Every structure is written in C-alpha cells, then in structure tokens.
Amino acid sequence: MSGGHGHSAPPLLTALANAGVRVTEPRRAVAALVTAQDGHFTTAELVTAARAEHPGLGRATIFRALDLFTLLGLVERVDLPDGGHAWVACETAHHHHAICTRCGRSTEVDDHGLAEVLAEVAGRSGFRVTTHRLEVFGTCASCVAASA
Amino acid sequence: MSGGHGHSAPPLLTALANAGVRVTEPRRAVAALVTAQDGHFTTAELVTAARAEHPGLGRATIFRALDLFTLLGLVERVDLPDGGHAWVACETAHHHHAICTRCGRSTEVDDHGLAEVLAEVAGRSGFRVTTHRLEVFGTCASCVAASA
DNA sequence: GGTCCATCTGAGACACGGTATCAACTAGAC
DNA sequence: GTCTAGTTGATACCGTGTCTCAGATGGACC
Structure with a gap:
C-alpha cells in the first residue's frame, strides 16, 4: 500500500494540516497504521506493523507521531488492567x-x-x-x- | 527505626501472617516503608527510601513485596495521568x-x-x-x- | 535448643518501553 | 529553484520491572 494516492485523505491527515504541522511521509505512514488498527493497539504492535509495512520508519518517529496525535486529540492513551499502555483512535x-x-x-x-x-x-x-x-x-x- | 519491637505490628504484617506467607525481615522493612508513606508513592520513591533506611534491601525484593501486597489487597496500583504508576495503601x-x-x-x-x-x-x-x-x-x- | 527444607532473598544480568542527541533530509514558503 | 525551520532515523541512553540462581533464613518439627 504505497502507490495509490487517489483515495481521500483520512481525517488524521486533515487534522495535521489544520494544526499547522508538516504533513510528512513518515507521519502519513503512522496515520495509515493507526487508521488500519481495529480497536486499541499497543506501541509495540504499531512498531511491529511499521517494520512490515514501512521498513524505513524509525521507532522514535512512531513515538513522536503518537505524541503529536495525542496532543491533537486524535488518539488517546488508555491504561490496560495489567499496567501496560495502549492507544485508541478517537475524535470527540x-x-x-x-x-x-x-x-x-x-x-x-x-x-x-x-x-x-x-x-x-x-x-x-x-x-x-x-x-x-x-x-x-x-x-x-x-x-x-x-x-x- | 530498627530497634524497638515493642510496638504493635502494623495491619500489613498481620495480613501477611494470616495469608500463610513468611513474615521475613525484608518484608517487614517494605511494610514499614509503605506504612510510612503519606499518600501515594511510586516504586522509585520506595526504592530510594529503602536505600536510606534499609541499605541491605534489594530492589527486586521491593518489587516482589509490592506484588505480594497487591495480591493480598493491601496496596493498590494507580495509574498517574502522565502514564506512570504509583501505589496507595488501602484495605477495603x-x-x-x-x-x-x-x-x-x-x-x-x-x-x-x-x-x-x-x-x-x-x-x-x-x-x-x-x-x-x-x-x-x-x-x-x-x-x-x-x-x- | 537444634536440625532441616521449602521459601525467600540479593546481586546482577536482562528485556522492554520510552527519551535525548545529532547530523542529514525535506516540506513548503518565497 | 532556493532556502530554512521543522522533521527524521540511527543510535545511545535511561528508568522500570523481570528473571535467574546461589546462598540465607523462617519456622516447623523434633
């Protein structure tokens, strides 16, 4: 999934543009990964998915993007019962x-x-x-x- | 606070005895540390306090004791807004x-x-x-x- | 009190999640 | 096309928590 760019931009990217931050390739990648997740996901899962689908994507970049998305209210961190952390995409x-x-x-x-x-x-x-x-x-x- | 043993045992220790686990010196130390805390405390704080008051106490032992106390319902873990963890002593x-x-x-x-x-x-x-x-x-x- | 064994301990290595640094790159303004 | 600030990836690093294992110790039983 790296060629077609005819699909409409996911809300995540629109939000990025609106927030006045750069819409870069890595951020697009993380946004796509997040959007592709069904339900909550851990950072580890996202990193693994990234390794498969976006080999060049750095770990730190994923964390940074997640931070950014959180700041923008596009994702939210939840605390699992076992003490671990996970994320969910949300808008409200x-x-x-x-x-x-x-x-x-x-x-x-x-x-x-x-x-x-x-x-x-x-x-x-x-x-x-x-x-x-x-x-x-x-x-x-x-x-x-x-x-x- | 390492000599006097005339004071009544804190409820934590009583609970340990009741649970059928050994009431050991290190566990006594952790129980004392926990009891001494006012409000919530992080593991790091407890480790630091231990280093000062119970120099021989191992880090792993503190974690283990905390786990044990949690299992027994004597302390509870809370998740701080920043994603970190803390503990509170409680009974109900x-x-x-x-x-x-x-x-x-x-x-x-x-x-x-x-x-x-x-x-x-x-x-x-x-x-x-x-x-x-x-x-x-x-x-x-x-x-x-x-x-x- | 003494003996004994299962439980527990401490040291240290390890795994993992997340952050800081820094040179190189690039989005987007002009 | 040029330029610059924002962004990136690699890597080193830090803190938290776990695992392992030889040695110590609680407490049961004699």
Missing part, C-alpha cells in the same frame, strides 16, 4: 473507553451520569476535581453474542 | 482513589452512583462490564483550604 473531546478484552475493540462511553458521581464526591469530601479517567473492561455486545 | 475491597495532585494524598471514593453509570452503559450498548477503573485527580479539601 472528552469521553471514556469501554474496551473489549476479547476482540480488543473499544467503544466510546460518554460522561452521562458520571459527572453527577464526581459532583457528589466533591460535595461530600470537599475534593476539587480537576481531571478524571474512567476505563471500563469487559466483553462487547458482538463478542457476547458470538459466545452465547 | 473495591473502591477508587481521588488523588490530590498537590499533596499526593489519596482519598478513597466509594462506588456510590458509578454502578448505575456502568449499568446504563451496559444497557445501552450491550457491553458486559467485567471490571473498571476510575481515577480522579484534583485538589483535596485541605489543599483547597490552604490555598484559599
């Missing part, structure tokens, strides 16, 4: 992820209701909440259906 | 932590209300929740008061 401003431990796909979960929970925490204890993180792990609808 | 079964980014202390937050949020997620999307993690960061009541 603030949300959470429900990660399927079977297929690896992640669903976005909105804040509905959580805000109240946090407000109550604040009210009761006087704790002033700056930021929070909610991660949900389990089995997604299709995997539940598949195993039923 | 399932709860979450509200971590003060100013003083480092952590308050336990119960599930009150969160269960409903998760139930709604499940109901709407068919996602079957196995486990979840909520971490709240902000400023605790006393730090808010202190800075007012």
Whole structure:
C-alpha cells in the first residue's frame, strides 16, 4: 500500500494540516497504521506493523507521531488492567473507553451520569476535581453474542 | 527505626501472617516503608527510601513485596495521568482513589452512583462490564483550604 | 535448643518501553 | 529553484520491572 494516492485523505491527515504541522511521509505512514488498527493497539504492535509495512520508519518517529496525535486529540492513551499502555483512535473531546478484552475493540462511553458521581464526591469530601479517567473492561455486545 | 519491637505490628504484617506467607525481615522493612508513606508513592520513591533506611534491601525484593501486597489487597496500583504508576495503601475491597495532585494524598471514593453509570452503559450498548477503573485527580479539601 | 527444607532473598544480568542527541533530509514558503 | 525551520532515523541512553540462581533464613518439627 504505497502507490495509490487517489483515495481521500483520512481525517488524521486533515487534522495535521489544520494544526499547522508538516504533513510528512513518515507521519502519513503512522496515520495509515493507526487508521488500519481495529480497536486499541499497543506501541509495540504499531512498531511491529511499521517494520512490515514501512521498513524505513524509525521507532522514535512512531513515538513522536503518537505524541503529536495525542496532543491533537486524535488518539488517546488508555491504561490496560495489567499496567501496560495502549492507544485508541478517537475524535470527540472528552469521553471514556469501554474496551473489549476479547476482540480488543473499544467503544466510546460518554460522561452521562458520571459527572453527577464526581459532583457528589466533591460535595461530600470537599475534593476539587480537576481531571478524571474512567476505563471500563469487559466483553462487547458482538463478542457476547458470538459466545452465547 | 530498627530497634524497638515493642510496638504493635502494623495491619500489613498481620495480613501477611494470616495469608500463610513468611513474615521475613525484608518484608517487614517494605511494610514499614509503605506504612510510612503519606499518600501515594511510586516504586522509585520506595526504592530510594529503602536505600536510606534499609541499605541491605534489594530492589527486586521491593518489587516482589509490592506484588505480594497487591495480591493480598493491601496496596493498590494507580495509574498517574502522565502514564506512570504509583501505589496507595488501602484495605477495603473495591473502591477508587481521588488523588490530590498537590499533596499526593489519596482519598478513597466509594462506588456510590458509578454502578448505575456502568449499568446504563451496559444497557445501552450491550457491553458486559467485567471490571473498571476510575481515577480522579484534583485538589483535596485541605489543599483547597490552604490555598484559599 | 537444634536440625532441616521449602521459601525467600540479593546481586546482577536482562528485556522492554520510552527519551535525548545529532547530523542529514525535506516540506513548503518565497 | 532556493532556502530554512521543522522533521527524521540511527543510535545511545535511561528508568522500570523481570528473571535467574546461589546462598540465607523462617519456622516447623523434633
């Protein structure tokens, strides 16, 4: 997948251009890799995929691109239950992820209701909440259906 | 703090004995270090503290003790916003932590209300929740008061 | 108290994830 | 086409956590 450039640019690249950073070949490559991922992916997985599909791509560049994408809100880092890190591509401003431990796909979960929970925490204890993180792990609808 | 053994054993050690594992000198040392921590602490901090107070204590032993304590539910690992890990001593079964980014202390937050949020997620999307993690960061009541 | 064995320990090598450095390259403005 | 700042890849490096293994030690049993 290195020749055809007739396809429409993925939103990731558009976002890069809009952010005023250079749209370089390596960044295109990382964007393509990220877009190709189905569900969450670890840095190691991305590096492996890169080695296969974009041999010249440096490891550091992948990390840098991921950092950049994070800064731009195009991907988000999630913390796995085992302490490791993974990434998911996303677009909306603030949300959470429900990660399927079977297929690896992640669903976005909105804040509905959580805000109240946090407000109550604040009210009761006087704790002033700056930021929070909610991660949900389990089995997604299709995997539940598949195993039923 | 290496001589007096007239003080009552901290709950950590009692728990060790109850769990049927050996109550060894190194484990006593790590337990003391953990107990001495005020709020959350990173492994690095614990290692540094150990170097000062228990020079003979090996790094691997600290990690192992921390693992053991986690298994026994005596400490819990939290994921910091920057991707790093920290630990908090705790006793209750399932709860979450509200971590003060100013003083480092952590308050336990119960599930009150969160269960409903998760139930709604499940109901709407068919996602079957196995486990979840909520971490709240902000400023605790006393730090808010202190800075007012 | 003494003996014994499984458990535990410490040292150090190792694997891994992520960062810093730096010369060379290139996107894109002019 | 030219130029420059931003970007890149290679590589060295650092911190965190794990593994191995010979030696030490807790505590059970005598």
